[in-house]
Amino acid sequence: IHRKKSAMLVKRTTMSLRREDGPKPTILVPHGQYCQWPHLILLCFAITSVEVLPTALSFTVLPPLYRSPHAGYSRHLRQVEVDGKHGGLRLSGSSDDIEQLEKIYDLRRFTKPDTVVSTVSSDSRRAATFTVLISACGAILGPFLDSYHSAFGVLQYDHPLLPLGDDLSGFLTTATWVPPLFGLAGFIIGWLYLLLDLYFSDGGGWISVNADVNKLYPDVPKILAGISLFTFQYWLSGFLFLNGADRLTITAIISVIAAGGFVTFDGTVAGLLVSLATAIGGPLIEYGLIHTLVGTGEGYHYTDSGEFGWGFPLWIIPVYFLGGPAVGNLSRGIWNWIGGKNPSTCEVCNDTRAQNCPNCDGKGYYTTNNKSISCKSCRGRGLVICRTCFDRYGDDPYDIENVRRIMSRLPD
DSSP states (O other), X not given: OOSOTTSOOOOOOOOOOOOSSSOOOOOOOOOSTTOOHHHXXXXXXXXXXXXXXXXXXXXXXXXXXXSOOOTTOOOOOOEEEEETTXXXXXXXXOHHHHHHHHHHHTOTTOOHHHHHHHHHHXXXXXXXXXXXXXXXXXXXXXXXXXXXXXXXXXXXXXXXXXXXXXXXXXXXXXOTTHHHHHHHHHHHHHHHHHHHHXXXXXXXXXXXXXXXXXXXXXXXXXXXXXXXXXXXXXXXXXXXXXXXXXXXXXHHHHHHHHHHHHHHHTOOHHHHHHHHHHHHHHHHHHHHHHHHSTTSSXXXXXXXXXXXXXXXXXXXXXXXXXXXXXXXXXXXXXXXXXXXXXXXXXXXXXXXXXXXXXXXXXXXXXXXXXXXXXXXXXXXXXXXXXXXXXXXXXXXXXXXXXXXXXXXXXXX
16 A cells, blocks of 8 residues: 555445444455456455355245244244445344244244134034034935936936835935935035135234135125026036937036136135035045946946046036035035125125225324325325224235235225
8 A cells, every 4th residue: 555656546445234243254355446346246246155144044035914924933023224334234023022923923833734623623513513514405305416427328227216106206306325325416516615715814923815815705605606506507517418418518618617607606725625626526426426336236337427538527527626616515505604704794894995094084184383284104095994893804914915906996
């Protein structure tokens, strides 16, 4: 530095990255005619790698506050502030503040499986009653629907059971093992619906994809309409088969009805998953029954062995698919009826999702010193989002961006 003026000038620049613990590193950066931007960028990257990454990795990396915690994680809430005085970064918030926030949000031991199990097991009598009712509904309704296919010649039992007499054989044709099998199907589909509804709905902080709470509380007309459409689809598939419709035509018609029925009467992610599982699992079970019961005298077979010789035509798949919404809404209705839980109108916002701004009393402005000032809380609209009914719609009250999206869609 003390050499002749013609020598290269060197300027010391002190760069400091401040942490809560540890010394402040001082790094000499040459500045002058030989210092170029690529060198400076690489040097900054090296500083970041050496100083910032170890500090970042020393803390648990977790989602932001408005996101749901993953199982097994605890949330450490610390803000990162810009230290204007020293030009660095600083972690703010004492350990006491963090402990208090964790107590408020109660996120330390929160896991999805625990919540599902606790919700179902909290009322064992309700769960047992639901199991009996949904199984009984499956055992009673299933054989009558299956009889449509027997009446139209879609399938035949080796030795059908006719408890109501030969004169009513077209009304009810079944076998001894059919009612219990349909009862088991009702049990499985019903519980899958309830558990997946719990999993995908709000449930105390989970990500909600069943946004419309009314879908989880179907009324009696909707339940009966869904079952009626499923019954009609069952009948129509047999009717088309009897009148010589080809496989592709039956598959196309039944698939359109199944898709329309799902969108109309369900439309939830839980329902879609269960319906797909039913559409796949049902034919697989039939494949096993057809080939296992051969020669036992208790078997059955489809008149049309199907496109691939599996023992059934492929149009049976959309028939099974529509069984999901029919049984699912019935399950929801039974579960809600047993528990006495039905959605009531929000007493604060009357289900409009908005309420008067408490800061300006719904005016959008307030008066001070004889001047009208636009309210910043509601941005002059006079309305703020209703936080009373957040749980009804599966929304997170701490997701600010989502709150803004909801408010932007609401009319003034």
